[in-house]
Amino acid sequence: MKILSMLFYFFAHHGAWSFFVLLITGIVLSFWRSSIFYVILSFILALANVFTGQFVNAAFLAHYGVRGSAVVTLEQETSSTLNDSPIWDYDAVVHTADGKDVVTDFSTTTASIYPIRNEIIIPPRGERFVVKYIPGFERNIVIMRDESPYGIKRKIAENRAPLQKAQGEYNSNMKNESFRKAYVQALKDYIENPENASDSLNIKAYKSIIQDLTSPSSVNQQ
Incomplete structure (x- = not known):
């Protein structure tokens, strides 16, 4: 589960790098198996991941993760926009079930939120919220929106x-x-x-x- 969490974290937080990694993997497999099928498949998966990486990560963590809590410690507006709204970067501290504090970060476009809806609502700074994570890689979290105060x-x-x-x-x-x-x-x-x-x-x-x-x-x- 830890390896899967690390993999889904990479796909959710590094869409551009994931695109090239998946595409190169498909090219290598196509040369190895002498079939263009793997290039086409990897391109489709790479393109889909750009738009759905954080959603897949959210579903995975929501179903297999351990419950904890977190709080946003810093929020910074970036120069980038999404649907004419500014993209924000967030720093947060995760408090795990076994009492550890783990520093993590996410942005408006990489945050994994569950249930999956067509809106991105981040908890306000300083307010504790419910998360789920896989032990061993606690920095990868999903925000459990409907279970959190906000x-x-x-x-x-x-x-x-x-x-x-x-x-x-x-x-x-x-x-x-x-x-x-x-x-x-x-x-x-x-x-x-x-x-x-x-x-x-x-x-x-x-x-x-x-x-x-x-x-x-x-x-x-x-």
């Missing part, structure tokens, strides 16, 4: 959006029965969603709102 907060904010929409519609006309029912249902959906379990203060308030909206006196006033 990811949980973001997910709760996303889950609150439908509730806020329903609340706005209800507030626009409190006599509208369909708006009231939709608002009550949105409140219940939010409360019952396990992803929002840590939002205890709001959940308590939402339960009180449901009682007010479903009480006979409130319904009769509609």
Whole structure:
């Protein structure tokens, strides 16, 4: 597993070098086996790795890694951009399950984050987050976003959006029965969603709102 972790780390963090290594490997195999198949295959793999290296690394570490924690100690903006946004370099310290502290680094384009989504959200500097790694090569980490405080907060904010929409519609006309029912249902959906379990203060308030909206006196006033 350690060797695999080192290999996936190289592919994820050194896309350009990986491209040439894979391509040269394919050329050598093609000469050895007298077949152009290996050149074509290595080119496809090399090209795919440029765009998916960190995703493969993330999936590997998420499924086989050991849980630990980390914190970003330094963040620096670079002159490079990705989708018109600046690319950042990050230094971090990983605290392993056996109590070791390991210094590592990554960037916006090399960070491995799980679950894999079409967005790159890095934990804020100074805030501890959950990671996974392979013992023996702890500098290769995957950020477990949905298990980390910053990811949980973001997910709760996303889950609150439908509730806020329903609340706005209800507030626009409190006599509208369909708006009231939709608002009550949105409140219940939010409360019952396990992803929002840590939002205890709001959940308590939402339960009180449901009682007010479903009480006979409130319904009769509609």
